[in-house]
């Protein structure tokens with residue numbers, strides 16, 4: 077198989093171009109929202125919290141990785157789902173379907189662009205957070221690799237969502253009903269050690285809990301779960317998404333009638 | 334006989350709901366021609382194009398383009414085909430030139446600003462290259478669709494109803510441009526439900542109805558079969574009998590000899606009716622009104638289908 081790398085590159089740059097065309101909406105709003113969380117919870121309320129509950133870190137430093145994860149999850153999902161849903165909605169998808177572009181090129185283009193967008197936003201948030209709280213990154217290389225992996229995983233997930241959806245409301249319903257609650261309940265703002273039973277056990281069934289703790293380990297060196305488990309969880313999710321997407325392309329589901 | 338560029342055999346497509354939109358279509362397109370696929374709405378024209386271009390999965394049959402199987406060697410095939418769909422569909426907020434460059438890249442071609450400039454100029458889009466697509470008029474938007482389809486220099490170009498909803502002047506303009514493309518060596522397959530358009534543009538015509546190709550022939554041969562017009566001439570005074578000077582039109586008299594009716598004949602179109610009127614004037618017959626009627630595509634299909642059944646019987 078010889079890949080149409082020019083095609084993949086073309087899709088990728090076009091998607092990024094679209095992103096920067098609406099730079100205010102697509103960057104400013106998530107950065108602003110997350111900064112507000114950091115200011116209100118991290119800097120204002122956090123100063124009254126006991127650091128021993130957060131592995132010795134300040135509460136502000138504790139929530140930064142959680143908020144980065146929240147951003148990555150929601151931005152990756154929505155960028156990727158809109159990226160592929162829009163051409164389906166306008167009919168412009170005909171061009172992709174008639175072009176010498178297969179699964180690999182489509183994924184590099186759409187999923188790659190969505191992941192890059194959410195990583196750009198996450199980086200801006202990380203830099204902005206520094207203005208309000210004093211955090212440090214214990215394992216910077218792991219952190220970088222891990223956020224890239226998570227961004228890719230949820231961009232794949234968003235891509236599937238964008239192919240499945242047959243209306244705009246469906247695009248927002250999954251993030252709203254599933255992702256956001258799981259992220260908030262997965263320990264963005266607290267350590268599960270602070271929870272009483274049975275909630276502490278229930279929390280362990282939340283997959284996002286492992287993601288947040290994986291990144292928290294990269295930042296603070298402390299985590300509620302072993303990093304290996306977090307990594308396995310993320311890789312498993314990536315593999316599942318890729319399998320679903322390969323199936324979609326093989327059967328033409330929702331793409332080729 | 335010239336080389337076959339597209340070879341469709343036994344192509345069928347049944348949609349999920351159970352509707353059979355293509356029913357065993359066989360069709361061969363010659364290199365360098367303009368082929369018009371003529372058929373009423375719902376005949377299966379768009380479905381046929383979709384099957385060739387990879388927009389949908391055929392239920393049966395084979396399609397070869399440039400001697401390559403479109404299913405197995407799809408990358409190589411698609412690289413050489415361009416498609417202008419029926420509906421205007423693109424990212425309306427993109428700029429014209431950006432959008433055309435994007436298409437070229439998606440088809441795996443290296444950027445070529447000179448070539449894109451040529452394409453945009455040939456479609457009178459160069460002045461609008463920085464405009465957002467949504468700011469353009471409908472006719473200009475359609476040209477952007479064509480520019481996108483031409484951006485990778487396809488050898489085979491599909492135009493699905495290129496002039497539907499386009500006013501008469503723009504339609505003529507579009508025809509000229511399609512002619513220019515053919516002159517440059519591109520093989521063109523267009524669909525239409527206007528007989529006039531097939532007549533104006535095509536080298537050969539295929540008539541499709543209800544998912545079946547009814548006949549394929551050179552344009553002139555088809556037009557001879559299809560171009561039937563009927564004329565009714567209302568006379569100022571009843572005519573006792575038809576003068577022998579008008580014999581060749583096989584006229585009949587109706588309404589108590591107050592109306593001369595020319596029913597048309599195979600191979601005789603509007604021109605025959607015009608000749609008839611001249612002859613009526615020359616014969617000194619007074620008349621106060623003429624109504625002519627072109628046989629509609631629907632009439633023609635009824636004729637064709639009946640003709641077929643007649644042959645089979």
Ligand SMILES: Nc1ncnc2c1ncn2[C@@H]1O[C@H](COP(=O)(O)OP(=O)(O)O)[C@@H](O)[C@H]1O
Pocket residue numbers: 333348349350352353354372373374375376377378379380381
């Ligand atoms: N995606 C689809 N699902 C189900 N039926 C379809 C679909 N697309 C077209 N059809 C049906 O198939 C038939 C042929 O349609 P089409 O190929 O669009 O015809 P044309 O282009 O000649 O007007 C029509 O009856 C149409 O309703």
Ligand SMILES: [Mg+2]
Pocket residue numbers: 375378379380419493494
């Ligand atoms: Mg159609």
